[in-house]
Each structure stands twice: as C-alpha cells, then as structure tokens.
Amino acid sequence: MERKKTKGRQKIPMKKIENKDSMFATFTKRREGLYKKSSELATECNVDIGIMMISPTGKPHSFFHPTVDAVISRFQNPNMQLGESTNLEANFARNEVNQLKTRLEELDVIEDIAIAKKNSYEQMEETRQKGWWESTEQLNPDEVFIFETWLNETSSNLHHRLNQLEIEASSLMRYESFGV
Numbered sequence: 001m002e003r004k005k006t007k008g009r010q011k012i013p014m015k016k017i018e019n020k021d022s023m024f025a026t027f028t029k030r031r032e033g034l035y036k037k038s039s040e041l042a043t044e045c046n047v048d049i050g051i052m053m054i055s056p057t058g059k060p061h062s063f064f065h066p067t068v069d070a071v072i073s074r075f076q077n078p079n080m081q082l083g084e085s086t087n088l089e090a091n092f093a094r095n096e097v098n099q100l101k102t103r104l105e106e107l108d109v110i111e112d113i114a115i116a117k118k119n120s121y122e123q124m125e126e127t128r129q130k131g132w133w134e135s136t137e138q139l140n141p142d143e144v145f146i147f148e149t150w151l152n153e154t155s156s157n158l159h160h161r162l163n164q165l166e167i168e169a170s171s172l173m174r175y176e177s178f179g180v
Helices: 020-045 068-076 084-130 132-138 141-177
Strands: 049-054 060-065
Touching (some): 084 141
Antiparallel strands (some): 049 060
C-alpha cells in the first residue's frame, strides 16, 4: 500500500495567535463555525441554545435560538415551563428559522443551476471565439450535442431571415412593377 504524499489535515496547536490580522480572521471563521454548529444542534435536537462572546476588537456577538427570552428563562430556572407569550415567540421563531432554511436551500439549488448554465455559456462562447475548426476535436459528446444544437438553431434562424428577405424583395419588385 502506498503512503500519502501530503501531510493532510493537521491539528493546529492551541496557543494564542500573536498576529492581529490572523487573530481577527480566525475569530471570524471560528465564530461562523460555532454559529453554524449551534444552529444545527438546535434544529436536530430541538434544544434552546444561547452563546455570547466579545471579539478581540471588543465588539459583542451573540446567537440565541429560539429567542433570548426563552433561553434566559430556561437558564435561570430549567424546570420552569415557559410562559405562554414566550412559548409563542419561541415557536414563531422556530417556524421562521425553518422557513428561512428551506428558502435558503431552494436558493442554493437555483444558484448551482445558474452557475452551471453560466459555465456552459462561457464554454460555448470560448468555443465560438476559437473557431469551429480549432475546437471540435476537443469536445466531449455532451459539448458536441450542445454545439450541434446551436449550429442547427443558427442555421434555422438564418434560413428564416433569408425567407423574410426574399418575401420582402419579391413584394418590393411587385410593387415596383405596378409603376408605383
């Protein structure tokens, strides 16, 4: 069995980051990761969660799910049932988060489709700019199909335009033959 040629994922030693820019970048990335994991935990396990922190620049950051009031009430008295208004707020917040997540997933799919289309159009544009004689040998079967479809469509459009021009020309000749 062959050994890996790369070091792979390495464990980062836990020590204070001295470089300010690196520290700010690390804080931002870790904070976002913490928020994401907290959100997943709240969704998957249906828990109330609250996180508060102060950034290296002194700016406060927090994450609460479903609401600040619900988390603080539960923290102060874990056995207490939430009040009706707090419970309604918490349920509303959970529903809103679920709807937003669903919409985000839909938008991610739409974005992926748009990126794929954009890449396909860019590739077709590159093919057109190269000239068909330079690039057709390098196309895979899907690209050949797309190129052939484009050629057929272009040919059809040209024939249609030529027919329109012929009709206009014959109408103009008939019009002139009447001496008008």
